Each structure stands twice: as structure tokens, then as C-alpha cells.
Amino acid sequence: MEVTTSALPAPPQAPRHDSVDCRRVSQLLARVGDKWTVLIVRSLGGGPRRFNELKRLIGGISQRMLTLTLKNLERDGLVTRTVTPSIPPRVDYELTDLGHSLRKPVDALGEWALTNMARIDAARDRFDRTSEG
Amino acid sequence: MEVTTSALPAPPQAPRHDSVDCRRVSQLLARVGDKWTVLIVRSLGGGPRRFNELKRLIGGISQRMLTLTLKNLERDGLVTRTVTPSIPPRVDYELTDLGHSLRKPVDALGEWALTNMARIDAARDRFDRTSEG
DNA sequence: CAGCATCCGGGTGGATACTG
DNA sequence: CAGTATCCACCCGGATGCTG
Numbered sequence A, B: 001m002e003v004t005t006s007a008l009p010a011p012p013q014a015p016r017h018d019s020v021d022c023r024r025v026s027q028l029l030a031r032v033g034d035k036w037t038v039l040i041v042r043s044l045g046g047g048p049r050r051f052n053e054l055k056r057l058i059g060g061i062s063q064r065m066l067t068l069t070l071k072n073l074e075r076d077g078l079v080t081r082t083v084t085p086s087i088p089p090r091v092d093y094e095l096t097d098l099g100h101s102l103r104k105p106v107d108a109l110g111e112w113a114l115t116n117m118a119r120i121d122a123a124r125d126r127f128d129r130t131s132e133g
Numbered sequence C: 001c002a003g004c005a006t007c008c009g010g011g012t013g014g015a016t017a018c019t020g
Numbered sequence D: 001c002a003g004t005a006t007c008c009a010c011c012c013g014g015a016t017g018c019t020g
Helices: A020-032 A037-043 A051-058 A063-075 A097-132 B020-032 B037-043 B051-058 B063-075 B097-132
Strands: A079-084 A090-095 B079-084 B090-095
Touching: A020 A037, A020 B020, A020 B037, A020 B097, A037 A051, A037 A063, A037 A097, A037 B020, A051 A063, A051 A090, A063 A079, A063 B097, A090 A097, A097 B020, A097 B063, A097 B097, B020 B037, B037 B051, B037 B063, B037 B097, B051 B063, B051 B090, B063 B079, B090 B097
Parallel strands: none
Antiparallel strands: A079 A090, B079 B090
């Protein structure tokens, strides 16, 4: 039985932030990448919006998902929900400071996506062509 | 029937990049935020790694998910797969230039997460306490 | 207008067993 | 060691109908 792989409980890796922090980052990305969060955050970037206004703005989201995602965003302190008890009722959603601060890194990722989308598409074409042919 | 909401087909928003681009950014985030991609990309940040090495490094990933995610990353041109036909076989995975370039915006998001994680947790506690009490 | 309740199909992802 | 194949549980998310 050789020691091809170390059986040490503590890996000889970078001393800090490699396991735990990665998890948290991953969890954040799971939230941010959940298909609607970013669309909502960006739609709210220009100022407060009402429920159906957001729905129209985003286009393609079900009201169920809009409700759920907004609730999650509110729970995380990224969005505020303001109810005006009129008839008909009016509810406004708005980014908090924390929500606005999220836009910067998200936009950075967006820049990356826009910049490299063509490269990715090309890579996919190449890969699919190679693996199927 | 009042005009509480504008029925205009073109919203008075930013002139460009609000619908289409958002979708692509969202799609990219869906890939990047798929629970394992970021962990893998970050694990590969220090250089090439072998299959089971990655598995141990990440810890908690099934080999099925590792295989699938690596294949997707390879398909997108973010990772290269190098086979050494020895016995036992050896396969190395390594970030491409494109893959490395992704680390910057992802790390930026990571910074944000680490910086604001406490705030988010606090907001959640507050929210949960309020809604349940 | 804003939002909840319910049903349900499809994809995600884990566990396990097997191959080269 | 580095996968593939299969089965299966879960939950994400859409459609619909109803409330205040």
C-alpha cells in the first residue's frame, strides 16, 4: 500500500480561505445565479418599481417566481418592500444600499460575459462538433 | 380607467442592453452559479489538478457532478483536459486563459460576499424573526 | 393590483454498481 | 485512477385558479 495520496486530515493547501470561504461564495452565487435574481436586481437599478411593472420589465417570469425571488431578496436585505394601502393596493420594490453595492461585481461579471460570450459559443461549437462527429 | 401604469411598448429605460444582454448575463450566472463550477474554478486556480485530487480538494462533490461540471467547463473552453495513457491512467485538468480570466470577476463577487456576508446573515435573522413572531 | 395555494412535469444532483 | 450507467429523491419553476 503506497502513499500515492496523502491521507492527512489537513491538506497542504493555502493556509486560509480555501474551503470555507469557497462554500460561502458558492452559496452566494447559487442565490445570485438563480435565473431571476440578476434580472430583478438590474431592473431595479434605475429606481423603485411596482410588482407588475417588474413583471413586464423582465418579461417571461411567472408571478410565482417574481414573488419568491423578491421575498428572498428582501430576506437578504437587498431589496425593500413598501406597501401603500390604497385601492388598488400599491407595492414598491427598491434596492437597498447593499443591493446597489451588489450591482458592481455583478456588472463586472456581466462585462466578462459580454466580452467572452463569442469565445464561449465558439468553444461550444467546436466541442459539440468534435464529440458528435 | 386611469393611467397608473404606462402602457408604452418601449420603457423609458436605458437605451440599450437591458433585455437581451441581461438574459445572457443571467445564463452565464446560471452556469457559474451551479453549485460546483466556482469551487472547481477556484480549485484549479493554483495550477493543473487530477480528477480525484479535485474531488478531495473540493470535498462533498459526487464524482458524477465532478465529471459533468468538468465536461461543461471543457465545453465552454474554460478548462482543458489532458489524458496521459499510462497505467493507472492519469488525467489533468487545467484552466485555460479564458478560465483564468473568469477568476477576476468571480473573485470580485467573492470579495463582495465575504465583505457583506455578515450583513446578509443579520438581515435574514431579522426577517425570519419578524415573519415568524 | 398584488399575491397565495395547489398541482405537476422536468431537470438537478446524490448513491451505487460496474468498466478499462 | 478515471470515469460511465442507472436509479431515484428532491425541488425548481410554470400554469392555473382564487383572495383582498
